[in-house]
Amino acid sequence: MGDFKPLPSKELHKNFLEKVVELLFNTVVFTTRKDKVLLWRSPEDLLKEFDFELGQNGESQEKLIQVLKNTVKFSVKTGHPYFVNQLFSGLDPYGLAAQWLTDALNASVYTYEVAPVFTLMEQHVINEVCKMVGLEWGDGMFCPGGSFGNGTAINLARFSRFPQVKKSGSKNLPDLVMFTSEECHYSIFKFASFLGLGEEAVIKLKTDEVGKIVPDDLEQNIIKYKDKNVVPLMVVATMGTTVRGAFDPVAEISAICKKHGLWLHVDAAWGGGLLFSQRYRTKLNGIELADSIVINPHKLLAVPQQCSLLLVRDKNLLHSCHSRGAEYLFQRDKYYDSKYDVGDKYLQCGRKCDVFKFWFMWKAKVAPQIKMVMANHGSVMLNYQPLKSLPNFFRFVSQNSSLTRNDIDFILDHIAEIGDALFLD
Amino acid sequence: MGDFKPLPSKELHKNFLEKVVELLFNTVVFTTRKDKVLLWRSPEDLLKEFDFELGQNGESQEKLIQVLKNTVKFSVKTGHPYFVNQLFSGLDPYGLAAQWLTDALNASVYTYEVAPVFTLMEQHVINEVCKMVGLEWGDGMFCPGGSFGNGTAINLARFSRFPQVKKSGSKNLPDLVMFTSEECHYSIFKFASFLGLGEEAVIKLKTDEVGKIVPDDLEQNIIKYKDKNVVPLMVVATMGTTVRGAFDPVAEISAICKKHGLWLHVDAAWGGGLLFSQRYRTKLNGIELADSIVINPHKLLAVPQQCSLLLVRDKNLLHSCHSRGAEYLFQRDKYYDSKYDVGDKYLQCGRKCDVFKFWFMWKAKVAPQIKMVMANHGSVMLNYQPLKSLPNFFRFVSQNSSLTRNDIDFILDHIAEIGDALFLD
Numbered sequence: 001m002g003d004f005k006p007l008p009s010k011e012l013h014k015n016f017l018e019k020v021v022e023l024l025f026n027t028v029v030f031t032t033r034k035d036k037v038l039l040w041r042s043p044e045d046l047l048k049e050f051d052f053e054l055g056q057n058g059e060s061q062e063k064l065i066q067v068l069k070n071t072v073k074f075s076v077k078t079g080h081p082y083f084v085n086q087l088f089s090g091l092d093p094y095g096l097a098a099q100w101l102t103d104a105l106n107a108s109v110y111t112y113e114v115a116p117v118f119t120l121m122e123q124h125v126i127n128e129v130c131k132m133v134g135l136e137w138g139d140g141m142f143c144p145g146g147s148f149g150n151g152t153a154i155n156l157a158r159f160s161r162f163p164q165v166k167k168s169g170s171k172n173l174p175d176l177v178m179f180t181s182e183e184c185h186y187s188i189f190k191f192a193s194f195l196g197l198g199e200e201a202v203i204k205l206k207t208d209e210v211g212k213i214v215p216d217d218l219e220q221n222i223i224k225y226k227d228k229n230v231v232p233l234m235v236v237a238t239m240g241t242t243v244r245g246a247f248d249p250v251a252e253i254s255a256i257c258k259k260h261g262l263w264l265h266v267d268a269a270w271g272g273g274l275l276f277s278q279r280y281r282t283k284l285n286g287i288e289l290a291d292s293i294v295i296n297p298h299k300l301l302a303v304p305q306q307c308s309l310l311l312v313r314d315k316n317l318l319h320s321c322h323s324r325g326a327e328y329l330f331q332r333d334k335y336y337d338s339k340y341d342v343g344d345k346y347l348q349c350g351r352k353c354d355v356f357k358f359w360f361m362w363k364a365k366v367a368p369q370i371k372m373v374m375a376n377h378g379s380v381m382l383n384y385q386p387l388k389s390l391p392n393f394f395r396f397v398s399q400n401s402s403l404t405r406n407d408i409d410f411i412l413d414h415i416a417e418i419g420d421a422l423f424l425d
Numbered sequence: 426m427g428d429f430k431p432l433p434s435k436e437l438h439k440n441f442l443e444k445v446v447e448l449l450f451n452t453v454v455f456t457t458r459k460d461k462v463l464l465w466r467s468p469e470d471l472l473k474e475f476d477f478e479l480g481q482n483g484e485s486q487e488k489l490i491q492v493l494k495n496t497v498k499f500s501v502k503t504g505h506p507y508f509v510n511q512l513f514s515g516l517d518p519y520g521l522a523a524q525w526l527t528d529a530l531n532a533s534v535y536t537y538e539v540a541p542v543f544t545l546m547e548q549h550v551i552n553e554v555c556k557m558v559g560l561e562w563g564d565g566m567f568c569p570g571g572s573f574g575n576g577t578a579i580n581l582a583r584f585s586r587f588p589q590v591k592k593s594g595s596k597n598l599p600d601l602v603m604f605t606s607e608e609c610h611y612s613i614f615k616f617a618s619f620l621g622l623g624e625e626a627v628i629k630l631k632t633d634e635v636g637k638i639v640p641d642d643l644e645q646n647i648i649k650y651k652d653k654n655v656v657p658l659m660v661v662a663t664m665g666t667t668v669r670g671a672f673d674p675v676a677e678i679s680a681i682c683k684k685h686g687l688w689l690h691v692d693a694a695w696g697g698g699l700l701f702s703q704r705y706r707t708k709l710n711g712i713e714l715a716d717s718i719v720i721n722p723h724k725l726l727a728v729p730q731q732c733s734l735l736l737v738r739d740k741n742l743l744h745s746c747h748s749r750g751a752e753y754l755f756q757r758d759k760y761y762d763s764k765y766d767v768g769d770k771y772l773q774c775g776r777k778c779d780v781f782k783f784w785f786m787w788k789a790k791v792a793p794q795i796k797m798v799m800a801n802h803g804s805v806m807l808n809y810q811p812l813k814s815l816p817n818f819f820r821f822v823s824q825n826s827s828l829t830r831n832d833i834d835f836i837l838d839h840i841a842e843i844g845d846a847l848f849l850d
Contacts (some may be wrong), residue, residue, distance in 0.1 A: 014455065015445075016522065017450070020522040029439075030435055047545060047846050052545060052549040054550075055788075058790025059789060059790070070520070075543070076538075089762055096442065105501070116471055117475060118500070121477060126477075145775050145776060146774065148573075169626055190772050197594075199592065200592050304431065305531050321618075331600075336467050347615050350731060351725070365482060365483025399449075
C-alpha cells in the first residue's frame with residue numbers, strides 16, 4: 001500500500017476543520033432562496049460525475065476539501081425553505097450546534113461513568129415529556145427512529161401480557177392479533193414480522209373520510225377474533241398519519257381497549273410534537289390514556305436527525321422486558337449508585353447521544369417559535385402518491401419553519417410548471 | 426409563555442456557531458495529555474451542579490455558550506489518549522469533519538431523491554467491504570449498532586429457513602435453538618427474546634482457556650437437540666469477544682454448520698476492523714464462510730459513533746425479508762430507476778446517514794495509519810469485571826490510536842495508585 005505519510009500535526013488538522021466549517025457555512029447552513037434545493041442528476045449520471053472510488057492511498061487535504069464540496073453540491077439541502085418533501089426539514093442553528101458538540105464528544109450513552117451529563121439529561125427530558133403527557137407516565141427511551149419505537153412497543157405489549165415470552169419465547173402463546181388503521185405507518189407490519197407475530201397478525205381497521213379509525217369497526221373486530229379463540233393483544237392508534245395527517249379518536253379507542261383488556265400504543269411520531277403547542281395541544285386529547293407512545297422530535301419540532309422517543313406508562317416495564325445484566329458494563333459493585341446506568345433497559349448497547357440537541361433547542365426555546373410559525377400557517381399537507389381510489393396527489397408537508405406564505409405560493413406555481421417531476425429548480 | 430424575541434438574523438446565528446466551533450476546538454477536539462479525561466462528579470452532585478432545567482423562556486446566546494461549556498466540562502473526553510474504557514475511542518479529524526457535514530445536510534437515507542450521494546455511497550461501501558470479505562458476498566445494510574445487526578441476522582436466519590414467518594409468524598414453526606459462545610455479546614439474548622424465540626432458545630457453548638468455542642461441544646449439542654426434535658437454526662460465532670477479544674474457530678464451525686444445515690452468523694463487531702489490516706487479516710480467516718457478518722467501523726477503525734454494518738451473503742435476502750413496498754416512499758412510477766431506492770430493505774424508515782464519515786476516512790486513508798499503530802502496540806486488553814472463577818480484572822482495550830507506550834506505562838502506574846476506582850486524574 002506504499003509509504004505512509006507521517007501523521008499530520010494539530011495545526012494541519014485544525015486548519016482543515018476550519019476550512020470545512022467555512023465551507024458548510026457558505027454552502028449548507030446559510031442557504032438562501034436563491035440557492036438550489038438540489039442539483040438533480042440521475043443515479044447513472046451521478047455515478048459518473050462523483051468519484052465514489054476508494055483508492056489505495058490517502059488523498060491530500062486540498063483534494064478532500066474538493067470531495068466535501070462535491071458532496072454538498074449533489075446533495076439535497078434539507079434545510080432549504082423549499083424542501084417540503086418529507087416529514088422533516090429546517091436546519092436549526094441551535095440543534096446543529098448541539099449535534100456538533102455531541103459528535104466532538106463522540107459519546108455512547110449506556111452508563112453514567114461514560115456519559116454522565118447525557119445520562120442524567122436523558123432521564124430529565126424523558127421525565128419532562130412524560131409530565132407533558134400526563135402525571136402517571138413513568139419512563140421512556142430514545143430510539144433510532146419511530147419504526148424501532150413502534151416495534152419495541154409491540155414487544156412491550158406482548159411481554160406485559162405474557163411475561164414468559166422473554167425466557168421461553170412465543171411458541172406456547174395463543175394466536176395473537178393486533179389492530180391498526182389501514183393508513184398506519186408501514187413499520188407496524190415490518191416489526192410484526194420481525195417479532196415473529198407475522199404481517200397477518202396485523203388487522204387493518206377501516207378509516208372514515210378524513211382517515212380516522214372507525215371505533216365501531218374496532219370493537220366488532222375484537223369480538224370477532226375473541227369468538228375464534230384468538231387473543232386481541234393491542235391497538236396501534238396514529239396521531240398524525242403519514243399521508244393525510246389524520247388523528248385517530250384515541251379516547252374512544254382507549255375505552256374499547258380497557259373494556260376488552262387490550263394494550264393501547266399511540267404512534268404520534270408525526271403529531272406528537274403538538275405537545276409543545278398551546279394552540280394545538282387539544283389535537284392530542286386522549287394520548288394520556290395510552291400505554292405507550294412514540295414521538296419524533298426530529299419531525300415537527302425540527303430537531304436534527306435522529307431524535308425519537310418511546311414513552312411507557314409503566315415505570316418498570318422497559319427494564320423488566322429488556323434487561324440482561326451484562327456484567328462487563330453493568331457491574332453491581334460500582335463506586336456510584338448503579339441505578340443511574342440506564343443502558344440495560346435498552347435493546348441497543350452502544351448508542352449515539354440523541355438527547356442533547358433536543359434539550360439544547362428546548363433550552364434555547366426554539367419550540368415556541370416553531371409553534372408560532374405553525375399557528376400562522378395552519379395545517380397544510382410535496383410528495384405524491386396514490387390515495388385510495390384517487391390518482392396521485394401532491395403531498396405538501398409544511399413542517400419547515402422557515403416557510404412563508406410567499407414560499408407556498410411559489411411552490412404551488414412551480415407544481416403547475418413542472419408537471420410530473422418532483423424537484424424545483 | 427411571555428413575549429417572544431424576534432427570530433435572530435443570519436449574522437447572529439453565524440456568530441453563535443463560530444463561537445461554538447472555537448469552544449469545541451479548544452476544549453474537546455484538540456485535547457492534550459495535560460487535560461483531564463473527566464472531571465468526576467457523583468450523579469447526586471452533578472444533578473446539583475449542572476442546570477438540567479428547561480424553563481419557560483429561551484436563554485440568551487451568552488448563557489447558551491456557558492451551557493455548552495458546562496456540558497463539555499462534565500463530559501468524558503472520549504478522544505483523549507487516556508480514555509481506554511470501552512471498545513471505541515479516538516477522535517479522528519476527518520471522521521469529525523464528515524460527521525459535521527452529515528449533520529449540516531441532515532439527510533435521511535431511504536430514497537435516492539432525498540439522499541442521492543449517500544444512497545450511492547452506501548452501496549459502494551457495502552460492495553467494497555463485501556469484496557474484502559469474499560467474492561460471493563452480496564449485500565449489506567447500515568445498522569444503529571451491532572446489537573441491532575445481530576438481531577437482524579437472527580431474523581434473516583429464521584426467514585431463510587422458514588419464509589412463511591414473514592406473513593404468518595412463528596406460531597407454526599418447530600421448536601428452534603441457536604448456539605453461541607458462553608462469552609458472546611449479550612445482544613444475542615436480548616434479540617432472541619425480542620424476536621419471540623426466547624432467551625432459552627440460546628444455547629451457550631463451552632469455551633476453551635482463551636475463550637474460543639469448542640467445536641466438538643457444538644456438534645454434540647446439535648445432535649442432542651436434533652434427537653429431541655428441536656431444530657438447530659444457527660450458530661453465532663464471535664470474532665473478537667467483548668471481554669477477552671477471543672476469535673472463535675470459524676472455519677471449523679462453518680464445516681459443522683454446513684454438515685447439519687445451520688446458518689452461520691459471525692459477530693465481528695469488534696474484530697471485523699482487521700479486514701483493513703494486512704498484518705492481522707489472517708485472524709479473520711474463515712469469515713468468508715459465514716452467511717451474515719456484523720462489523721462496527723466505529724470500534725477498531727475509530728469511525729465516529731455510530732457506524733455498524735451487517736453484511737449478508739445472499740444478495741436478495743434483505744429485500745425479500747424486510748420489504749413492504751410502502752407507496753408513499755417507494756412509488757413504482759418514479760422518474761428514475763427505483764432500484765436505487767434501498768430504503769425498503771431496511772427495518773428503519775427515517776435513518777441517519779452513517780456512511781459518509783466511514784467513506785471519507787477511508788478516502789483520507791486513516792485506516793492504514795491506525796493499522797500501523799495497532800501493529801506497534803500488539804494486542805492488549807481499562808474496565809473491570811469478574812471473569813469465570815477469577816476476581817475482577819482490569820480490561821484494557823487499546824483501540825485508541827493516539828496511545829503511546831509511555832501512555833500505557835502511565836495508565837498501568839495509575840491503576841496501582843488508584844486501587845479500586847476506574848478514573849484517572
